[in-house]
Amino acid sequence: MQHLTDQDQQRVEALLDGQLTGDDAQALRQRAEIKPYLDHAEAQRELRVAVLSMAEPTPAQSDGFVQRTLALLPMRAMLTTSARPSAGADSQSRRATGTQRFSIAQALRSQWVRWSLAAAACVVCFVSGHQWRASEAGPLPRSTDTLVQTIYQVSLTDDRGNVTAVQRFTSPDDAQKFAHDVERWQHVQQEVGEGRAMVVAAQF
Amino acid sequence: MNERPAAREPDPSLDAMSTDALFERAVRMHSGRLLGIARSIVGTRAAAEDVVQQAIVNLFEHRARYDWREPGGLMRRSVVNEALRLLRSPRMSVVADDHPERPPTSDDGPAAGMIERETVQRVRQAISALPDHFRSALVLCEYEDMSYVQIAEVLGCSIPQVKTWLHRGRKQLAERLKDLAGPSRPETDR
Numbered sequence: 001m002q003h004l005t006d007q008d009q010q011r012v013e014a015l016l017d018g019q020l021t022g023d024d025a026q027a028l029r030q031r032a033e034i035k036p037y038l039d040h041a042e043a044q045r046e047l048r049v050a051v052l053s054m055a056e057p058t059p060a061q062s063d064g065f066v067q068r069t070l071a072l073l074p075m076r077a078m079l080t081t082s083a084r085p086s087a088g089a090d091s092q093s094r095r096a097t098g099t100q101r102f103s104i105a106q107a108l109r110s111q112w113v114r115w116s117l118a119a120a121a122c123v124v125c126f127v128s129g130h131q132w133r134a135s136e137a138g139p140l141p142r143s144t145d146t147l148v149q150t151i152y153q154v155s156l157t158d159d160r161g162n163v164t165a166v167q168r169f170t171s172p173d174d175a176q177k178f179a180h181d182v183e184r185w186q187h188v189q190q191e192v193g194e195g196r197a198m199v200v201a202a203q204f
Numbered sequence: 205m206n207e208r209p210a211a212r213e214p215d216p217s218l219d220a221m222s223t224d225a226l227f228e229r230a231v232r233m234h235s236g237r238l239l240g241i242a243r244s245i246v247g248t249r250a251a252a253e254d255v256v257q258q259a260i261v262n263l264f265e266h267r268a269r270y271d272w273r274e275p276g277g278l279m280r281r282s283v284v285n286e287a288l289r290l291l292r293s294p295r296m297s298v299v300a301d302d303h304p305e306r307p308p309t310s311d312d313g314p315a316a317g318m319i320e321r322e323t324v325q326r327v328r329q330a331i332s333a334l335p336d337h338f339r340s341a342l343v344l345c346e347y348e349d350m351s352y353v354q355i356a357e358v359l360g361c362s363i364p365q366v367k368t369w370l371h372r373g374r375k376q377l378a379e380r381l382k383d384l385a386g387p388s389r390p391e392t393d394r
Contacts, residue, residue, distance in 0.1 A: 014367070057239050
């Protein structure tokens with residue numbers, strides 16, 4: 001079997017990557033010495049693609065991830081709103097809000113921070129008061145080809161214990177991960193509220 | 205395997221949807237694939253979820269800037285950048301993946317069902333051992349079927365650089381997996 005130069009190898013790779021035009025591809029395929037390398041490279045590529053495809057989550061795992069992520073976005077929006085000047089703010093209020101971003105302790109007087117901390121308080125209840133529950137709802141209507149599904153429900157409560165939001169999951173793992181995500185967010189809020197951290201950029 | 209979103213004209217009915225509704229649709233439609241890309245680059249399922257979640261949160265923050273009717277490219281770019289950012293950051297420790305690959309299914313194509321578990325493991329390890337940019341380029345090229353131009357755009361490099369990364373990455377893989385190649389393995393001038 002003949003040696004292939006680096007250049008020829010790259011041309012074969014470009015062919016398999018769909019980067020060669022019709023005539024170039026045709027000319028390359030007609031070279032007899034290329035054939036064994038081409039077949040080998042193609043088989044290796046198929047193997048890699050098959051292995052990479054296995055890294056994809058199952059539809060159920062993907063759905064759980066989507067649920068958790070979408071549930072986080074409203075909190076993210078709240079954090080962003082509290083950390084940024086409004087779009088219509090004039091330069092003076094922008095400067096004021098900028099000061100608040102860099103000095104949370106001073107900013108405790110302002111309404112938007114109180115609002116933000118109230119939201120954090122609901123999470124405190126949620127975490128330390130154990131007012132979230134992974135409860136089994138009643139069985140769903142059974143269809144002919146599906147099993148009865150257990151729903152795990154996480155309730156978020158405000159500082160008075162009123163349920164403000166409910167997020168449902170199909171697995172306890174997803175429910176716990178969601179709880180973990182909320183706990184992380186709540187921890188950040190606590191740190192900010194107690195003056196141990198400052199919001200200089202909204203990263204969640 | 206999740207369905208790869210096909211390139212097509214934007215659906216006119218999407219024009220009536222709000223940005224938030226389009227954003228949610230995009231997250232639902234692309235998350236599976238994005239998790240696959242992220243995991244192929246960062247290695248573990250947990251890290252991949254962090255990467256995709258952070259990318260989605262970042263995009264959500266700036267959602268008004270983008271057209272969400274065809275968001276695949278934007279989301280892939282964001283996820284790859286976030287994955288590379290994670291890989292660049294100092295690592296506290298190496299954590300083993302506690303969620304091994306799912307077993308191959310019929311959706312993965314006929315070849316997948318015939319691959320032995322050990323082979324899968326070895327190929328995955330060999331891919332993981334590639335330098336980050338080689339691995340990212342390979343994933344985008346072979347798994348995402350992206351052109352060199354698109355890969356260069358996502359990775360922020362030139363097209364010749366993409367070709368070089370791909371070629372070197374494949375050479376390294378061939379070297380690491382040479383005993384998997386079988387009797388018909390061709391000779392090459394390394």
